[in-house]
Amino acid sequence: MQRRLYPGRDFRRAQNIEELRQMARRRLPNFSFEYVEGGADDEFTLGRNRTIFESVTLQPRTLRDVGQRSLERSFFGRSAQLPFMIGPTGFNGLLTRDGDLHLARAAADAGIPFVLSNASTTSIEDIAAVDGIRAWMQIYLYRTRDHVAKLVERVKRLNLEAIVVTTDSAIFGNREWDKRNYAKPLQLDLRNRLDVLCHPEWIWDVLVPDGVPRFRNLGDLLPPGKDSVKGAASALAAELDPTLSWDDIAWLRDIWHGKLIVKGMIHPDDARLALQYGVDGVVLSNHGGRQLDGAVSALETLPEVARINQGRMEIFLDGGFRRGSDIAKALLLGANGVLIGRAGLYGLAAGKGPGAAHAIGILRSELDRTLGLLGCSSLEELTPDLIHAAPWRALAERIRS
Template sequence: MRRRLYQGRDYRRAQNIEELREMARRRLPNFSFEYVEGGADDELTLKRNRAIFESVTLQPRTLRDVGQRRLDRCFFGTPAQLPFMIGPTGFNGLLTRDGDLHLARAAAKAGVPFVLSNASTTAIEDIAAVEGVRAWMQIYLYRTREHVARLVERVRRLNLEAIVVTTDSAIFGNREWDKRNYAKPLQLDLRNRLDVLRHPGWIWDVLVPDGVPRFKNLGDLLPPGKDSVKGAAGALAAELDPTLSWDDIAWLRDIWHGKLIVKGMIHPEDARLAMQYGVDGVVLSNHGGRQLDGAVSALETLPEVARIGRGRLEVFLDGGFRRGSDIAKALLLGASGVLIGRAGLYGLAAGKGAGAAHAINILRSELDRTLGLLGCSNLDELSPDLIHAQHWRTLAEAAQR
């Protein structure tokens, strides 16, 4: 009998993130799934983000007592139940109604932080009201800095812990496969309009009765009546600022006194600069392969950045995480923690909030099993000698010195 993944729609039967991905692909219209899935240009970076994990081979220990295992990790001195969090992803209202609320509740239940995207269809105030949530806010430094300052003030009033500023989108990446779905900007071509009609469940969930979802954190930035996912794109593109520099990080540091995390760097020298400008943490990221095609993966630059920031900087990363063993490899190479993007969205699209929670549980279970099979009872026992590939082991040892 030929092997194949589960072909049904019951997210509870998904045994891994790839099966949730296939369920999401079947449930969503093509244009919506393509927005989640696609990368820039030839998608070389997108593919590299996944392929790089295969080069990090593990060398487990045996005859160690792993009967009790712990997966908790502190971020900025505050415990989290798992060493990963839900990273910022925009337009989630196009996957399911109130998508960000579903993700925030799943994160709160799992005891991990949730980072709300600036391009969210849920207001930060509604996220902050979720019981037990540890909410962080992602922002872009738009040209209209008065809007940014007002958003920072909203975050301050809600007493949120951290702001995550994304810096790698000052120029918009060339996402060709996404653009091919449109006859002209934001107008689906005939093939995709017909495809939407083939997904009545999605239509009733997302579009009925209020139509296309609306941005809830960008109201004072957008022209009147242009706050829908469809209508705002032109205005947002005009707000991207290619003159963005470290001076703008200094400005943000001056008006925000909570934890400040810079997301989107990939070069070790930028980590040095981040510390000079008073940044508390960084997220190594190539924007999920959606910006510069041919860029290095975050995992490849992680050990050097971890070495530079050791004891002074929380070093997170994202990009390509689909297995608990992927997360373990990042921790072995010096990461403080990992941001989950598409993996959570596949669960969300497949089964709403319960599907997102199932995606988190899959990763938790895989990470727990990986930890035990490595011969470790907690994350602090992860050490470079558990890496077999000599190149990676050498880098991991340097990161821990």
């Protein structure tokens, strides 16, 4: 009998993130799935974000008591139940109604942080009201800095823990496969309009009765009546600021005294600068392969950044995480934690809030199993000797020396 993934629609039967991905593909219209899935140009970096994990091989210990295991990890001195969190992803209202709210509730139930995207279709106030939530806010440093300052004030009023400023999108990446769905900017071509009609469940969930979802944290930045996901695109593109520099991080540091995390760096020298500018954490990221094609993966630059850092900042990374073993490899190489993007969205698209919770549960179970099979009882026992591949092991050992 030929092997195949589960072909049905019951997200609870998904054994792994890839099965949730296939369910999401079947449930979503092509244009919506392509927005989640696609990368820049030839998608070399998008693919490398996954294949890089294959080069990090593990060397487990045996005859160790792993009957009791803990996946708990501390971020900024506060405990989290898992060493990963839900990272910022925009336009989630195009996957399911109140998509950000579903993700936030799943994160709160799992005891992990949730990072709300600046381009979300749920307000930061609604996210902050979720019971048990540990919410962080992502921002872009748009040209209209008054808008940014007002958003920071909203975050202050809600007493949120951290701001995550994304810095790798000052120029918009070339996402060709996404563009091919449109006859002209944000007007679907005939093929995709017909495809939408073939997804009545999605139409009733997302478009009825209020139409295309609207941005809830960009109101004063957008022209009147242009706050929908469709209408705001040109206004947001005009707000991207290619003059963005470390001076702008200094400005943000002056007006925000909570935890400040810079997301989107990939070069070790930028980690040195982050330390100089009083940043509390960094997210190593190539924007999920959606910006510069040909960029290295975050995992590749992680060991050198960890060596430079020497524990002074929190180091997070994203890009290509689909298995619990992927997360373990990042922790072995010096990460404090991991941001999950597409993996959570596949669960959300496949099964709304419960589907997102199932995605988190899959990663939790895989990570717990990996930890035990490595011969470890806690994340603190993940040491470089558990890496077999010589170059990676040497890099990891430099961190500890």
